[in-house]
Amino acid sequence: MAYDVIIKNGLVILNGGEVETDVAVKDGVIAAIGHDLGEAKEVIDAKGLIVSPGMVDAHVHITDPGGGFRDFWEGYVTGTKACAKGGVTSFMEMPLNQVPATVDKESLDIKYAAGKDKLHVDVASFGGVVPFNLDGGIQELDEDGVAAYKCFMATCGDRTIEGDFMNVDDYSLYEGMKQVAKTGKVLAIHAENAAITDRLGEIAYENGETTLKAYVETRPVFTEVEPIKRAITFAKETGCRIHICHIACPEGVAEVVKAQEEGVDVTCETCTHYLYFETDELDAIGPVVKCSPPIRDKKAQDGLWEYVANGGLDFVTSDHSPCTPDLKDKDNAFEAWGGISGVQNNVDVLFDEGVQKRDLSLTQFANIIATNPAKRYNLDRKGEIAIGKDADFVLIKPDSPYVLQAEDLEYYNKISPYIGREIGAQIERTILRGETIYSKEEGVSEEAMGVFIKK
Template identity: 30%
Template sequence: MSTHYREVDLVIRGAKVVSPDQIIEASVAIAGEHIVAVGHDDTMPPARQEMRADGLYLLPGAIDSHVHFRDPGYPNKETWRTGSAAAACGGVTTVFEMPNTNPPTGTIEALNLKLKAAESSYCDFGIHGLLGDDTIDHLEDLLEAGVTSFKAFVGNTFGNLPSPTDGALLEGFEKLAPLGIRTVVHAENSSIMARRQKRLVEAGRMDVHAHLAARPSVCEIEAIGRVLTLAEWAGARVHIAHHSAADSLFVIRAAKLRGVDVTVETCPQYMLLSTDDFTRFGGIMRVNPPIREKRHNQPLWDALMDGTIDMIATDHAPHTDEEQTRADIFKCDCGFPGVETQMPLMLTEVNRGRASLMDYVKWSSVAPAKAWGIYGTKGVIAPGAHADIAIVDLNRSGVLSQGKLQSISKLNPWNGRAVQGYPLHTLLRGRFVMRDGKLVTDAVGWGKSVKGIQKMPTPQPRNTHLYSSAILETPAGTAPHALPAGYPLPAVETEAAS
């Protein structure tokens, strides 16, 4: 496919272009920020610059739905400049950043501070606003001011933001369902975890295994079930963050079969690491939800393959060395950097035959682009799309080194791990932000918000006559469950029919 251009900015020749459905030998022409042609080399328009990519693969730039760039509030851990530089060097062209900064992204003022910090970004970005008891009344204002989506911390994590009450969570879903906006949920049961951690501390447990003991998989099972029940009732879109356990997959599968609009991410740490690695890495392994026993690894791969889990994210969560290496596991800050290492880790598994390169593109780019309403402009190498491209060498081998990371935070359990498959070059909207494995420093600030291109599918709200907003307008003496005229009743299966 091509469009007639007298001259374009760049033609990439000799590579193989990857989509979820096929890998084809094709050249790609770029004019300005967009791809204008994908096809046979002979059909390419003349270009001011040409690049040979023989033997390499062109992937849509990865889209990471879950990063913490820590700014504003914690620039000693990470900044937008360093975090986005790590993304660019990891073949990631778009990130969605979390609201547990300081101040949390739950007010217009806090959002504006974050948008100001993001002016130094090397990658494009979306902003998850905070859904909590104190933010329910101005979710719409946050959306208008630039938030793309929301995050509800149903399970506690860094920043110790209070979990929303179930009443606030439902009301938030009621507000967002008619707008079609998706909410990310950290789904763990805070009450169970707090009680178990308290008892472990009282018993003198501070070892790395105690963190897992405080957060068993039942916390994830219960919280996911509760969140999906509320979302299904309201017709809201939800996204389950960092799915960690084989045991809770049945809840997701059942919800998807019922038609609940739920997307799910998992992370390399839950697929590739286990309690077998605890002794070696100690407190660096403390993440929320916890890394679990080895039996959980393969079921997560299987769930990606069958569509129960939709995508790969990283939960890039940088901290200082001292914060990750305290003797008491419960005093170690949770998380480690991951946005720069995700692609080589996953390409290594592709090389091992665990998944295809087409699978990886689906998980790393296509699925998140669709979940956040930016597919077509992002997530695909096709005419009209942004020229967001990771140029990958599947044959290049190496060893991951924390000393080479762009992130301020260095300590991570991938250090010293052998990998095969690297992004060599990263283009964001037609501009190199990483070239020959090195950050293009003068591309700082090239990244911008995806808010302007976001277009979510038509909303599918349910039970709107019972929303909080509806019952508050119900006249005195009127039953709150009275259905509006013509309201469609659900089909009820009778014994005779069954």
């Protein structure tokens, strides 16, 4: 057989471990793995490179359409180009901060239309669970192809914007879980105690606090742990499959592990920034590194790495949540937008921090960036280098440090807390369904080859 592409001489991460071998692609699908595979129209020499499944980032915010309110935050073109440059070949798109929020068939179709001919990687969608879509919206989203659902237990959304997202109260969460359970899909949850964190923030602001350290103190660990336990209780009652997003503390992971041992269908993630930054450095960096849950101390970070290495944290995401520079450029941290732009630096930072600095195995690395999120959200063609899967790869050059500059970023707004940081690995090439969408030599392809994945 004449293949379309053969990737030769790389260290390939397979399910059973890494091996120096070749991978052949035909019609966008992995067709053969081994040596002496024959001829191909294109041969890519990956000698000295790690050949990993492309990242499946399970937590990305794209603000397209912006509805006249967020038009200049992050569109599909810039957001998916950043993914391509960063080794992310597919992602799960959150149902907010676009306007309208993705809460029913009409708003989901608006989103699909907004992304038409703009996607440089593949995109699966979250549908929202909000207090105002419990009368049929959840079912419409299921029928229109969402891969999973998302809700906020923390306060979110702008009530002055018609169609913006909204957090759930306990009843809405309970009823929403019952409805999601009937679809068989997963409900991903932002778990923070809204009443306590909101009031602690108000008190700190009224008392004249301005620092990121003070902001972190208004969102203590127990305000993550308590809603995680509450969500698990509701999941037990309703039979809903759940996933806890962006856990910033090991105590939260411990509750998920405990629930798993009790038979609850629950998983969890952390984010690259929780594994990289710590509280004591936040004020020196500034509001560009503000997020919620907040970045906690070194002890919490070490505890999260323990769960990455030994099990408990199922995958790592970016929670890419961009905004315009003016919303970050605040003297008072409490007034700044909470969200980090990070999707372009998932793979290189995690490879450096996990594999190169902490001896994470390559199989573990592939599991946390690709295999596990693809399995959890039933993206059955993604996440593994195996025959019959989509030919999605990221080729990584290890031990190749570089300093990230603002001009390296593909984002609409070139702001990121990783700017100026030395990262010890580089993305050499990203391949989507057998086609190179980024190479270090030629940059990001202008051809938008991505598609919406509908389930």
